[in-house]
Amino acid sequence: MGRDAQRLAEAAGAARARGAEVETAAVPLTETAALSRCLQEFDAAHPVDLLIANAGVKTGNHGGIEPAVQAERVIAVNLTATIHAVQALLPAMHARRRGRIAIVGSLAAVAPHGDLLSYSATKAGLQAYATALRRSLAGSGVGVTTVIPGFMDTPMTDRQKGPAPMLMPPARAARIVARGLEQ
Ligand SMILES: NC(=O)c1ccc[n+]([C@@H]2O[C@H](COP(=O)([O-])OP(=O)(O)OC[C@H]3O[C@@H](n4cnc5c(N)ncnc54)[C@H](OP(=O)(O)O)[C@@H]3O)[C@@H](O)[C@H]2O)c1
DSSP states (O other): OBSOHHHHHHHHHHHHHTTOOOOOOBOOTTOHHHHHHHHHHHHHHSOOSEEEEOOOOOOOOBTTBOOHHHHHHHHIIIIIIHHHHHHHHHHHHHHHTOEEEEEEOOGGGTSOOTTOHHHHHHHHHHHHHHHHHHHHTTTSSEEEEEEOOOOBSSHHHHTOOSOOTTOBOHHHHHHHHHHHHHO
16 A cells, blocks of 8 residues: 555566555645545455555654644654554454564664654654554463564655664665564
């Protein structure tokens, strides 16, 4: 799922070329009713084993000044939409007693950055949410993984000013995440 149909089609083409069966859906995550409906319809046809909640937005601030409306947008995508996606699928996963939810957080959760007020807050919120969810699902057959990346060489990092220590190519990060999920 994404919101850019053209890029989704390109990603789907690359995955099909490697032998995957692919369906795509272009849904802005902030349209939470459409997001939940889309996930539930997909799950009814293809029971979901793994949800990776990856989309996120990062915006900066200076001297602690961040317009509240900007913070609201960051919270809407990073935190609220992720919770909607998880809760759309959880009842079915719970009933099947199988499935895994992977939530992409950030090192900013544990090392909040002075120039990333709301971003750091949402990633800390996601980390606490994932930990609480893992505890509440103990013994249910449904697992929860928190992914905590450092800097990856993606458009998000391209837009950032300032240093990006230990920058990792996204393909390498993806391999590490996949290995962790398999374990
Ligand atoms: N890059 C890093 O160094 C780094 C470090 C730690 C954690 N992370 C986390 O890793 C995840 C992936 O980030 P990235 O580096 O790949 O960032 P990115 O290059 O900016 O990509 C973010 C993705 O989220 C999608 N997205 C944003 N808002 C959306 C919305 N309202 N509806 C649907 N999709 C939306 C974007 O779609 P569009 O292209 O349509 O905008 C894009 O595909 C994020 O959760 C980020 O916080 C990244």
